[in-house]
Amino acid sequence: xxxxxxxxxxxxxxxxxxxxxxxxxxxxxxxxxxxxxxxxxxxxxxxxxxxxxxxxxxxxxxxxxxxxxxxxxxxxxxxxxxxxxxxxxxxxxxxxxxxxxxxxxxxxxxxxxxxxx
Amino acid sequence: xxxxxxxxxxxxxxxxxxxxxxxxxxxxxxxxxxxxxxxxxxxxxxxxxxxxxxxxxxxxxxxxxxxxxxxxxxxxxxxxxxxxxxxxxxxxxxxxxxxxxxxxxxxxxxxxxx
Numbered sequence: 001x002x003x004x005x006x007x008x009x010x011x012x013x014x015x016x017x018x019x020x021x022x023x024x025x026x027x028x029x030x031x032x033x034x035x036x037x038x039x040x041x042x043x044x045x046x047x048x049x050x051x052x053x054x055x056x057x058x059x060x061x062x063x064x065x066x067x068x069x070x071x072x073x074x075x076x077x078x079x080x081x082x083x084x085x086x087x088x089x090x091x092x093x094x095x096x097x098x099x100x101x102x103x104x105x106x107x108x109x110x111x112x113x114x115x116x117x
Numbered sequence: 118x119x120x121x122x123x124x125x126x127x128x129x130x131x132x133x134x135x136x137x138x139x140x141x142x143x144x145x146x147x148x149x150x151x152x153x154x155x156x157x158x159x160x161x162x163x164x165x166x167x168x169x170x171x172x173x174x175x176x177x178x179x180x181x182x183x184x185x186x187x188x189x190x191x192x193x194x195x196x197x198x199x200x201x202x203x204x205x206x207x208x209x210x211x212x213x214x215x216x217x218x219x220x221x222x223x224x225x226x227x228x229x230x231x
Contacts, residue, residue, distance in 0.1 A: 033219075045218040056218055109160060
């Protein structure tokens with residue numbers, strides 16, 4: 001069964017450093033998403049991406065965050081200057097169409113645990 | 118504002134007992150509804166989903182959920198829980214007006230008493 005894959009599974013970085021979290025969405029999917037989950041809290045939407053541009057973003061997704069689809073398969077989340085409060089599990093997801101449209105669901109990866117020290 | 122409420126933070130049930138996890142949403146139109154399960158340190162696994170049609174939906178691992186429009190609820194049920202069901206359960210919704218994102222509830226942690 002096709003799945004969304006994320007690398008690395010765990011990343012430790014020093015405060016102020018840049019990190020890039022990588023995701024390979026399911027191959028025929030057109031919509032891509034990043035979510036994050038701070039330890040012990042709920043999963044929060046960060047950004048959605050379609051047709052090589054951001055279609056929606058939350059207030060969390062400020063100027064330190066950026067997303068990119070550098071080639072035909074990868075989808076990345078970059079955090080330019082990490083802060084302690086960026087420590088969280090980051091989930092990538094993809095869907096064939098917009099979530100809900102034509103009974104479309106989003107498929108989530110296993111997550112990357114980011115620890116900022 | 119659109120929101121999802123899971124009123125129970127932590128529930129403990131005995132193995133073999135029945136389970137119901139509550140979920141309410143606030144939005145005027147019909148949402149798309151999901152239940153996800155997360156085992157410790159793991160990702161999100163979709164248990165079941167509702168888009169339209171029959172309001173009682175069946176999912177994996179013996180779970181089911183019922184959409185009640187009048188109560189804005191989508192409660193998750195299982196007739197007999199197993200120790201392996203211990204996990205965090207998240208109710209989630211997507212709304213037609215903003216279908217590019219899913220809004221998650223705060224989760225309910227399920228513990229199983231032997």
